[in-house]
Amino acid sequence: MQGLRALAVSMVVVYHLWPGALTGGFVGVDVFFVISGYLMTAHLLGRQPRTGHDLLQFWGRRIRRLLPAAFVVLAATAVGSRMLAPPTQWEEIARQVIGSALYVENWLLASSSVDYLAADDAPTPVQHFWSLSVEEQFYLGWPVLMLLVFAAARQRQVRPAVAVRWMVAAVIGVSLTISVLGTVAEPASAYFITPTRIWELAAGGFAATLPALASTRLPQPTTAALGWAGMAAILVAGVSYSTNTPFPGYAALLPVLGTVLVILAGSTRAYSPTGILRPRPVQWLGDASYSIYLWHWPLIVLLPMLMGAGLPVQMTALALTLALSAVTKTHVEDRFRRTLPSARLLPTYRFAALGMVMLAVVGGAQLAEVSVRQESAASQLAAIEQSRDPCIGAGAAARGFEHCPQDPRATLVPDPSLAKDDLPDAYRDGCWAVSDFVDRPVCRYGNGPVQIALVGNSHAGQWLPALQALAEHHGWRVTTFLASRCNVTDAPLELGSQAKTQNCLDYGDWVMEQTKGSKFDLVITSERQSVPVQGESWGTTQAPAVAGYASYLRQWASAGTKVLVIKDPPYPGTKISNIPDCLASNPGNPAACSGTPSSWHWMDPLDEAARKLSLPGISRVDLDKYFCVDGVCPAAIGSVVAYRDGSHITATYASSLVPYLDRPISNALRAPRPGDG
Numbered sequence: 001m002q003g004l005r006a007l008a009v010s011m012v013v014v015y016h017l018w019p020g021a022l023t024g025g026f027v028g029v030d031v032f033f034v035i036s037g038y039l040m041t042a043h044l045l046g047r048q049p050r051t052g053h054d055l056l057q058f059w060g061r062r063i064r065r066l067l068p069a070a071f072v073v074l075a076a077t078a079v080g081s082r083m084l085a086p087p088t089q090w091e092e093i094a095r096q097v098i099g100s101a102l103y104v105e106n107w108l109l110a111s112s113s114v115d116y117l118a119a120d121d122a123p124t125p126v127q128h129f130w131s132l133s134v135e136e137q138f139y140l141g142w143p144v145l146m147l148l149v150f151a152a153a154r155q156r157q158v159r160p161a162v163a164v165r166w167m168v169a170a171v172i173g174v175s176l177t178i179s180v181l182g183t184v185a186e187p188a189s190a191y192f193i194t195p196t197r198i199w200e201l202a203a204g205g206f207a208a209t210l211p212a213l214a215s216t217r218l219p220q221p222t223t224a225a226l227g228w229a230g231m232a233a234i235l236v237a238g239v240s241y242s243t244n245t246p247f248p249g250y251a252a253l254l255p256v257l258g259t260v261l262v263i264l265a266g267s268t269r270a271y272s273p274t275g276i277l278r279p280r281p282v283q284w285l286g287d288a289s290y291s292i293y294l295w296h297w298p299l300i301v302l303l304p305m306l307m308g309a310g311l312p313v314q315m316t317a318l319a320l321t322l323a324l325s326a327v328t329k330t331h332v333e334d335r336f337r338r339t340l341p342s343a344r345l346l347p348t349y350r351f352a353a354l355g356m357v358m359l360a361v362v363g364g365a366q367l368a369e370v371s372v373r374q375e376s377a378a379s380q381l382a383a384i385e386q387s388r389d390p391c392i393g394a395g396a397a398a399r400g401f402e403h404c405p406q407d408p409r410a411t412l413v414p415d416p417s418l419a420k421d422d423l424p425d426a427y428r429d430g431c432w433a434v435s436d437f438v439d440r441p442v443c444r445y446g447n448g449p450v451q452i453a454l455v456g457n458s459h460a461g462q463w464l465p466a467l468q469a470l471a472e473h474h475g476w477r478v479t480t481f482l483a484s485r486c487n488v489t490d491a492p493l494e495l496g497s498q499a500k501t502q503n504c505l506d507y508g509d510w511v512m513e514q515t516k517g518s519k520f521d522l523v524i525t526s527e528r529q530s531v532p533v534q535g536e537s538w539g540t541t542q543a544p545a546v547a548g549y550a551s552y553l554r555q556w557a558s559a560g561t562k563v564l565v566i567k568d569p570p571y572p573g574t575k576i577s578n579i580p581d582c583l584a585s586n587p588g589n590p591a592a593c594s595g596t597p598s599s600w601h602w603m604d605p606l607d608e609a610a611r612k613l614s615l616p617g618i619s620r621v622d623l624d625k626y627f628c629v630d631g632v633c634p635a636a637i638g639s640v641v642a643y644r645d646g647s648h649i650t651a652t653y654a655s656s657l658v659p660y661l662d663r664p665i666s667n668a669l670r671a672p673r674p675g676d677g
Contacts, residue, residue, distance in 0.1 A: 001035060002286025003277020004262060008032045009289040011238050013296045013321065017314050024241025027255040029131045030200055030248070031234060032293075034259040036135050037142075037204025041164070044146045045208060048160055055143050060348040062139050066290070068336035069328050070132065071355040073294040074100055077125050078362050080298065084305040085125075086584030087373065087417050093124045094366035100129035101359035103136040106192040113188035122581055125301040128293070130192050137194050138201045145171075165209040168202050175199030183249030186435070187496050196248055203256050204263070212266045223265050224272040230261025231273040291325035291333060299324075305585070374418055393656025394626040396638030401629055409588050410639045414652055416580040419641040422650040424464040426480055432461070433483035437503040440481075440510060448475030450669065453520040455481045455488055455511055456606075458648060459528035459568050465654040466661050467524070474666075479520070481511045487527045488512070489606075491548020492534040501534055508552065516559035522669050523556065526566040527606045528647060545605035550613055557615040560675045564668040565620040567607040569627040570600035572635070573646030579635045580644065593635035597628045617674035621664035626657060 008031035015025020049055055074097055081093045099108040109130050146164060153163035175198040182190035190196045213223045237255040245251050262273060277286075285292070299317040307313045389395075391404035392413075414422045426432065431443035445468050454460055454467060461482045471478050486504035487493060488511050495501050515523050532541040533548065556563050572595050576582050582593035610620045627633055627642065635642060637653070644650045 001039070001263075002283045002289075003274060004031060004035055004259065004286070005289040006277065006282045006285035007234070008035070009285060009292050012293065013318070015238075016297060016300050017318060022238055023243075024238045024245065026247075027234065027237045027241060027252075030252055030255045031259045032131065032289075033135070033197065033200040034204035034207075034256055034263070036138070037201030038208045038263055039204070040139065040142060040201075041146070041168070041205035041208035044143055045161060045164060048150050049143060049147050050150070055147060056345050058143050059139070060345050062136075063348050063352045064337050065333070066132075066136070067352055067355060069291055069294055069332045070129075071101070071359065072328065072332050073298065074126065074129075074359055075362065077298040077302075078359070078366070080302050081125055082366065084302050086305075086581050087370070088420060088578075088580045088584040089122060089124070090366055090417075091370045093126065094363040094370070096124045096126045096129075097366075098360050098363035100126045100133070101356050101363070103129075103133040106130040106133040106137075106194065110189040110192040113192065122578060123301060125298040128297040132293075134192075134194050134197050135201070138198060142201075142205070161209050165206065168206045168209065171202045172199045172206060175202065179252065180249045183246050184497050185499065187246055187249075190249070191247060200248070200252060200256050203260055207260045207263050210264060213264050226261050227265025227273040230258040230263075230265065233258025233261070288322075288325045288329045291328040292321055295324045295328070296321040370417065374415070391638050393638045393640040393653055394660060395656060397626045397629050398660065404638060406590075406634065406636075406638075408590055412583065412590070412636050412639060412641050414641060414650065416584040416641060419580040419583075419644050419650050420578075422641075422644050422652055424461050424651050424654070425468070426461045426464050426482055431480045431482055432458075433486060433507055435484075436500060437483055437486050437507045440507060442514075443480045444477060445480075446471030446475075446477040448477050450474065450476040451520045451522075452476050452478045452665075453481060453515045453523045454478055455515060455523055455525040456527045457483055457485060457487050457530070460524070460526040460566075462648050462651075462654055463524070463526060463566060463661070465651040466658045467665075469655060469658045470662060470665065481514060483507055485530055487529070487606075488525070488552060489527075489545070489548040490551040491544050494532050494534045494536075512552070512555055516556055516561050518560060518673065521562065522665070523561055523563045524566065524665070525563060525606065526568060527604075528568055529603050529605055530647075542603050542605055542608075545603070546609045546612070549606045549609035553609055553613060553615060553618055557617055557674050560617070560673050562617045562668060562671060562673055563610075563619070564665060565607055565610040565618065567620060567622045567624065568602070568604045569624055569649070570595070570597050570633050571602065571643060571647040571649075572600050572633075574602060575599055576635075577646045579646065580641065583635055583641065590634065590636045595633045596631055597624070597633060600628075600633050615674070617671065619664075619668050619671065621661070623657065623660060626660055 008028040011022060011025040011028030011031070014022045015028070019025070044058070047054070047058075049058060078093075078097050081097075082090065085093060096105060096108060099105040105127065109127055145167065149163050149167045150160055152158075153160045156163075175195055179190065179196035179199060182193070182196045213226060218226075234255050237251075237258070241247070241251065265272060266274070276282075296317070299320050300314075303313050303317050303320075307316065391399065396404035396406065425445070426443060429443050431441050433440050445464070448471065452467070452471070454464060461480070464478070464480065467476075467478050470476060481488075483504070485493075485495065486507055488508040490505075490508070492501050493504055495504055527549075529541070529545055532538055533544040536544055553563065572579055572593070575595055576593060579593055583590055586592040607620060607622075610618055627637070629637075638656070640653050640656060641650055642653045
């Protein structure tokens with residue numbers, strides 16, 4: 001079993017250090033799940049708990065085995081993150097430290113995985129606790145379920161192993177069904193949540209109810225061949241799967257069933273797969289696999305913040321992982337198992353409670369510090385906004401940096417720690433079609449007689465602060481038709497499931513019906529191509545994307561709709577995943593987070609379609625000159641942080657663009673409606 005653990009942890013570590021070398025190395029976690037399910041079920045079958053006290057004893061052993069090392073790594077990671085991570089990440093890291101200490105990290109990640117606002121957030125150094133959270137939740141519920149099965153088996157005079165086997169088979173059937181359906185419907189969250197993963201641990205439990213193949217009448221060569229087939233299944237998944245593989249779902253069957261076969265084969269003969277897993281170094285890796293898993297990810301995330309990127313940093317992370325794991329295994333894992341008295345439950349549970357409370361306090365203190373810093377930054381922002389300095393924000397780009405010098409030591413607004421949340425009001429007001437795009441909320445801003453529709457995905461919504469200011473000034477009313485990731489186009493998008501793709505197309509058809517013709521005085525639209533067209537790669541998606549928007553624009557034009565396309569400005573997402581994080585990591589040096597028009601360029605098929613078609617009533621505006629000056633695209637312009645992540649502009653910077661959007665929109669409103677002349 002230690003050899004399988006060594007294989008599993010090696011796959012995970014290699015995948016995290018060099019993902020291109022082992023694209024499916026994440027299946028090592030699934031191997032761990034099967035092993036855990038097997039060992040727990042075999043243990044409970046051997047002891048067959050009858051009372052609540054038996055369960056408390058079982059959980060006490062789990063606490064002594066798992067929690068001491070986890071608490072040490074979490075505490076060290078919390079301290080290291082406070083010292084090395086940029087302040088923009090402190091809040092999320094603190095939340096996840098608390099979630100990891102309470103073993104609900106998988107549910108936190110499932111929630112954020114479907115949160116479009118979190119798409120560009122950097123990975124935290126504790127997010128690997130998601131798998132440990134799944135296991136702990138399994139450890140909590142599985143013994144209770146088995147106790148009930150044992151009681152029912154005694155009452156009905158059924159062999160316990162047979163009763164457990166039927167129960168486990170039922171759990172596998174239900175959970176695997178949820179996993180398959182969930183992976184199709186919402187793959188991002190399905191990866192983390194417990195119901196989609198329990199069947200993998202239960203598969204190990206099912207193996208525990210079966211006799212080892214070596215004890216059956218199967219010939220030894222056949223048993224060995226089955227073991228090798230299982231090993232091959234794990235390795236094939238490791239080298240052939242990737243982040244594009246829908247997972248877990250059906251795909252998880254390969255590594256799970258492969259692990260079950262290796263466990264059942266269980267032969268110690270030289271020609272069996274376990275032969276290659278018996279050398280002492282391999283056994284040590286398996287023995288220390290828990291500590292290795294705990295340490296490797298925080299080091300991979302935090303060391304580059306101290307040392308930069310590159311092979312030396314990766315090798316340092318690997319060496320430190322092995323060194324710290326050796327120390328933790330000997331002086332934490334083994335020592336606490338001996339120190340905490342197994343016969344007395346109170347000290348064990350007191351230790352667990354105190355550890356969780358202390359880590360929650362550490363996380364809470366970090367959240368309190370973040371809150372104080374944000375309050376101070378908010379006061380600075382309000383003061384600067386009231387100053388009416390003409391060189392603030394886009395005004396600096398419009399006047400030229402020779403007239404508005406950019407001081408790298410100037411206070412940035414909003415503060416990078418606030419910039420991530422510098423959002424249009426549409427988020428607060430729930431104006432987004434999200435997830436499955438079935439709900440179609442519409443919001444209205446302003447009360448004037450001139451009716452303007454704002455249509456598109458989040459890169460249309462980012463212009464709302466400027467439109468609200470103009471609506472108040474001119475007497476306009478802005479109605480939003482906004483969706484997260486779903487573009488209004490006739491081209492089907494790759495959104496993770498066919499249902500979402502079709503729902504997005506249906507949403508686009510609905511928006512067309514709501515906006516075409518004379519229903520609005522003007523439709524303003526902008527889009528980001530954040531996913532490829534269905535069936536296409538990024539390399540081939542531009543042409544069909546342009547065709548999809550051209551078809552959509554023609555529908556508007558033929559219906560007599562006046563449309564203004566706002567070209568999507570350059571953004572750093574192809575080079576820098578998060579501007580506030582970058583600025584916080586480089587205080588006093590915002591130039592480190594800047595780019596160029598070519599390096600920050602990304603396709604804009606909507607603008608390209610509008611430019612090529614030149615349809616009556618369809619106009620466009622290009623604001624690139626307010627984002628890039630003299631061949632440089634600054635991360636902060638006129639002391640204003642321009643981006644709140646890797647692609648969206650901050651609401652503060654959008655508001656500074658009001659003078660430069662006023663004329664294009666007013667001209668589009670005055671233009672004749674298609675077909676009027």
